[in-house]
Amino acid sequence: MQLIKEWLKRHFGNQQVVILMGILLFVFGIVLFLGQMLVPFFAGLIIAYLLDGLVKMMTRYGLPRLLAVILVFMGFMLALFFTFFWLVPLLIKQVTQLVQQLPAMISEAQQLLLQLPERYPHLVSEEHVQEVIAALRGEVSHLGHKILTVSVASVVGLITMLVYLIIVPLLVFFFLKDKEKILAWFAGFLPRERSMAVQVWEDVNSQISNYIRGKTWEIIIVWVCTFAVFYLFGLQYSVLLSLAVGLSVLVPYIGAAVVTVPVALVAYFQWGFGSEFVWILVAYAIIQAIDGNLLAPLLLGEVVNIHPVGIVAAILIFGGLWGFWGVFFAIPLATLVQAVMRAWPRIEEVPREAVPEPEGDAQ
Secondary structure: OHHHHHHHHHHHOOHHHHHHHHHHHHHHHHHHHHOOOOHHHHHHHHHHHHHHHHHHHHHHOOOOHHHHHHHHHHHHHHHHHHHHHHHHHHHHHHHHHHHHHHHHHHHHHHHHHHHHHHHOOOOOOHHHHHHHHHHHHHHHHHHHHHHHHHHHOHHHHHHHHHHHHHHHHHHHHHHHHOHHHHHHHHHOOOOOOOHHHHHHHHHHHHHHHHHHHHHHHHHHHHHHHHHHHHHHHOOOOHHHHHHHHHHHHHOOOHHHHHHHHHHHHHHHHHHOOOHHHHHHHHHHHHHHHHHHHHHHHHHHOOOOOOOHHHHHHHHHHHHHHHHHHHHHOHHHHHHHHHHHHHHOOOOOOOOOOOOOOOHHHOO
16 A cells, blocks of 8 residues: 555656646546537537648748638638538448449359358358358348438438538637637636646647648548549449548558458459459559558658557557547547656656675775
8 A cells, every 4th residue: 555655646746747637637528428519529620620730831921820711711611512512422322322232242142152062061061151141141131220220310410410511610710710819718727837738738739730631641642542543443332442441541450451341342243253353452452552651651750659559559449438439539549648658757766775885895
């Protein structure tokens, strides 16, 4: 017990540590308990955080901040209009076509599975094949039930989306326009002596801002290049699959492996084990290699200096806490943890007691 008391006194006897932990616990509590209600607020904050870089770049060239904010906001609204009225309907159309084609894909997969016991009787038995087919049917039935549930709740989802389309752009505009006022208002509630919290904020702000902008460009480049390749090969659902490939870069290592499965399945059911199937997978592998070895290091550099083991651990931990959004923000949150650990006061080693020298050696 005495050891625990000494540890707590050594680490939390510093006022700066207490202030930093209080701020982190307050923010964590808001996200944990009010996260669902504040989704539009967080969405607007993230988008404004992303667009603020463009505003700063325009102000460096002499534009007034208000004019830069208006121009950037107009560009954001054009992108939102393009997404809502062209991209979303196209994605919905391709998802509907894919769902309609699923029964034919499942039937063809069953035929292939039924041929395995004949070709490899010593490796695969007919009972195992029947179990796999039954599991596939169960998954298809579950998927159909989920689609029906989504369609029933689509009216509520549409109303929610319309509300978000009004609230989020409004929040984005005021976050950009009144950034300094909002930060000053928030800083008024903090203690004056907050050097450690400021150090963590400056470190995290620099790291995460560069990370978000770099990842955004990486998603766009990978998405466009993958779509061009899929479209040239004539792969079905090219927009949907290329978007999935672009978004997969948000989850390092795991995302690329997961998205490979639907790409390979759609290519197989379209061409079989032909030359087109091989070439599309080769082109896809080349895109992944260029992204991992050239594009990501070029855009991100040393922004996120986290070991791959730490990245995977962050994905598992924060994904378990907050689901999709935890996976989405796993690396920024890991960056926050790393910044806190870097700013945490180090404990100096207690100097060893001087050992008296023998009298014979004394001069």
